[in-house]
Amino acid sequence: MIQQKVATHQWFQDSVVYQIYPRSFQDSNHDGIGDLNGIRSRLDYLQKLGVDVLWLNPIYKSPDKDNGYDIADYEAIQPVFGTMTDFDQLLADIHEHGLKLMMDLVVNHTSDQHKWFQASKQSQDNPFSDFYIWRDPVDGHEPNNWGSYFGGPAWTYVPERGQYYLHLFAPGQPDLNWENPAVREHVYDLMRFWLDKGVDGFRMDVINFISKPAGLPDAPQPTGAKYGNVEPMVADGPLLNDYLQEMNREVLSHYDVMTVGEMPSSVPADVVNYANLNGSELNMVFQFEHVTLAANPDARLGKWNDQSVKLVDLKHALNHWEMDLDGKGWNSLYWNNHDQPRAVSRFATDDPKYRVAAAKMLGGTLHFLQGTPYVYEGEEIGMTNAHFTELTQYEDLESINGYHQIVDEERATDATHMLKYLENISRDNARTPMQWDASQNAGFSDATPWFGLNQNYVQINVATALAKQDSVFYFYQKLIQLRHQYAIIRYGSFEPLDEEDPQVYAYRRHLDGQTLLVESNFTTDTLTRNYDHPGNATVLIDNYGQDAGQTLRPYEMKAYLYSDAEN
CATH class of the missing domain: 2.60.40.1180 (Golgi alpha-mannosidase II)
Known part of the structure; x- marks a missing residue:
């Protein structure tokens, strides 16, 4: 049997990461929205669980068209989360608890309210005019057939310039032009701002979309669909390795940090470059193969489905990443996050008869693989999908826009089926408030929460889990202890x-x-x-x-x- 040897072990390889969705974690100022001081109040809990690194979803100033992934100011805190003083205290407290902090870096796009875009849209001749991807109309229409991830075209027209700008996501999220060296230098400056404060790394949002193909050609368009499927066109673009190597050379190599790139559609042959063990680019990536296995047979519906994941397919997906990266790169291990439904509902069952065993089984299966495990808030107590039944219960832009496009515009399915698809796979399943106890609002807030609670919080909550030695929480705690204890689990x-x-x-x-x-x-x-x-x-x-x-x-x-x- 070949024994794997890692020449140099780095701290990120020995770590377990806990992801916090700040808006839904803990409210401290009675407004129904989670905040930085709420996170501070729960650090003892996270220390008890035994994790090493906390990853925060975006906390920057934002119009919140996509819950913070549309950033208007990278060096300011969103007021509902607190102040920069609150952040500095949180970071200090995290380090005092022996933990590290990883921030969310969103630099494929900004908000349309960012000062760069506000200047860029004014004319075709100003210092920021080339900070975004602008194109002339073609026959009076969009420059190509690309569709947005959130529904509709990936282009919006601006009369002041007489041009369209590209937004792979919402119109309020214009894509940055990474071919412009000034854009890259501004990004590196904002990274240095946070690293100099003492943060311990970055999770990089859709970082493999930053290099667009030359000429922006049309995308494959499923029969009956209104727009082309943009992902094959923008994932792993021609200059991605160059950009990541430059980022590493100019910024990352000067700090002792952990990096993970979110990379839809990436395959191991590419990832061995992006996440190689020589440290020239990133430490690891989030690949999507295992979380995109179930699909709707109607290509017009894209990700929307109510299919269960077949175990053989799941094993093939996870196994080949383990083997293909062994000794060459490093895996990230995750079942769910803020963009994915709850793991126990998706990959096993949330039937109360089996939920606890199933949640533990999934945790154990993942944490004994080679790579850095990620625990999404509530996973450690076996939180489930919300099982909403009406569109008015949803908040997520992708879910709501998807419903209207598919049901109202394209009529690809009816309302009943689409609601079942949302119940199965909507991002909102992961964004219901953290279930701390059985009191009003699950101990998340004494005000009405910003988003609806999962009504099973009376049975599934942290207080109940901590009171039972055979709970999902203590099983996860043991998994983390074993990973720290045994080198064979890590390497x-x-x-x-x-x-x-x-x-x-x-x-x-x-x-x-x-x-x-x-x-x-x-x-x-x-x-x-x-x-x-x-x-x-x-x-x-x-x-x-x-x-x-x-x-x-x-x-x-x-x-x-x-x-x-x-x-």
Whole structure:
């Protein structure tokens, strides 16, 4: 068996990251919106869980057309979250708790309220005129057929310039022109601003979209669709490696930081460059393969579906990333985040009979893989999808626009089906307020929350989890402790087992004469499997609390550690 060796271990490889969606985490000033001081009040909880790094979604000044991903001022705090003084105190407290802080870097686009864009749109001849991607009309229409991720065309016309500007997302999120060296230098300056404050890294929003193809040609257009599918055109553009290497050379290499790039459509052959172990670009990426497996057979509907994920497909997706990056790059490990539905609802079940076992099983399956694990707020207590049933209950721009485009404009499906798709996959499933206890508003706020609560907060909450030693919380705490304790979990090479088994996900990890065997039952059935390990193998963890040998109970997950000499 080939033993994987990492020449130099870096702190990000030993870390577990906890993602905080500030708006939904904890309100401290009675306005129903989470804030920086609310996060400060929960640092003891996060320290108890055992995580190493906190990642905050954007907290910058913003018109909030996309909940902070449209930034109007990169060096100012959104007032509803607090002040820069509040941020400085939060950062100091995070470090005092032995934790690190990773900020969200959104530099594919800005807000249309940013001073750069306000100047750029005034004319075709000013210092900021080339900061964004402008094109002349073609036959009186948009420059190409590109569609926005949030519905409608990816172009908006500005009479002052007599041109269209590109926005891959909302019209309020114009794309920056990275081919302009002045844009890149302004981005590097704002990165230095936060790094000089002492932040410990960046998560980089859709960073693989910053290099656009020459000539901006038309995109593939599904039959019956109004606009072209832009992602194949903008993902992993021709100058992306150059830009990331320059960013590393000019900024990142001068600080001891952690970086992860969000990269839709990226494949391992590209990621071994973006996240190589020599540190010339980024530390790791968020790939999307495993969270885009289920799809609607009607191409016009894009991501919107109510399909379950097939385990064989899931294993193939995760396994090849493990093997293809082994010894070459570094994986990020995640089930869900602010843009994805709740993990237990999507990949297992939120049936109350099995939810706890299923949530633990998913956690164990992921945390024993090679890479840096990410825990999204509430995942550690097994929070579920909200199961909203009416469009008025949704807040997310993508969800609402998608509904209107697909149901009202294109009539690709009816309202009933579209609401089922939103219930399954809308980003809003992840954005309901954190469920702290069974009191009014789940302990999130004593005011009406900015967004609707998941009504199961009375049963599923932190207070209940902390009171039960067999809760999802303590299982996650144990997973994090084991990762810190055993080098094989962090660095061991990966060996898939029975990849075509539609019920069980099993794999081995190998390092320095030891083997780790992981078995996870993704069904409600009681199964029997024999993966051939010595009788004296140590059971590191079992979500049922006691090993039943070759028997795998519903949603059971267990891990064995043994010496190769014993087998």
